[in-house]
Amino acid sequence: MSSPSRAPRHTLSRERLVAAALDLADSEGISALTIRALASGLGVKPMAIYHHVANKDEILDAIVDAVYAETYLPRPYAPWREELARRTRSVHDALNRHPWALGLMETRKAPGPANLASHEAVLEVLLTAGFSLGATAHAYATLDAFVYGFCLQEVMLDSIDLAGSADDLLAGMNLTGHPRMAQFAAEHVLQPGYAFGDSFEVGLGLVLDGLEQLRRSA
Known part of the structure; x- marks a missing residue:
């Protein structure tokens, strides 16, 4: 060789x-x-x-920053809900392109310029929209928990090839005594067109509805 x-x-x-x-x-x-x-x-x-x-950590900082650079920077004087929805979708897309980044996005002790710009933009949108500092903290944490958690589920389900082998996976399960799981599998997961990713937009809408209630209460 x-x-x-x-x-x-x-x-x-x-x-x-x-x-x-x-x-x-x-x-x-x-x-x-x-x-x-x-x-x-x-x-x-x-x-x-x-x-x-200087070292490998500096390389990790740089490639994480490169992933942040692919995400949308929300604008503070546009409608906050639409801006944060667009930003969350872009984070989801970036993590699908770079699944290794999922465990690194919030771990860097020396964040790069794109990383800092992303955080600054989200905070500016929330505070400009009328969220209090406390509500801003809750809103930001909830948005990130949703998108990171959803991407983690996608990675786990991809690892067992749910999309391509749902029949085989379910055939190996003894669902006797678990009628709701059997119903869910037969009438939903195994139906033509089922895709776990379809739940992303539904979940995002629920999160944004909750943030609106939080904003009003603040």
């Missing part, structure tokens, strides 16, 4: 490094993202990576 060709000297940039790290995480998972693997994919020696980043 031939070794990867080396990149010409002085061609490695931070932008190219971050793009390669993002591609590696997308294709092989976050556990595959190591300095050695990244250097191999770029055709450089591992020490060349350290000319652009």
Whole structure:
């Protein structure tokens, strides 16, 4: 097996490094993202990576920031409900493209500019819409809990291929004594056109309805 060709000297940039790290995480998972693997994919020696980043944490900060950069920044003087709905959908879409980011989005101790801009924009929308500081905290936490939780469920269901093997999965379950589960499976999950993802818009609407009640009470 031939070794990867080396990149010409002085061609490695931070932008190219971050793009390669993002591609590696997308294709092989976050556990595959190591300095050695990244250097191999770029055709450089591992020490060349350290000319652009101090350590792996800095790479993680950068690729998480790249995911935030793909999300919509809500505008504070447009209707808050529509703006936050659009922002939440964009987070959902970004996490579907980069499922490895699900466990990292809120963990960075050195957030990048897109990360900070995203948080600032959501806070500005909520406060401009009349949410109190306390209500803003509850609203933001609820929105993020909904979208992150929904994406986590999608990842888990994808891992067992619910969409492609629901019949086989249910055939392996003994639902005797569980009539509601049997009914739900037969009359809903196994029906043509069923998709777990269809619940996203329903759930988002319920969350936004609840936030409106919270805003009014504040």
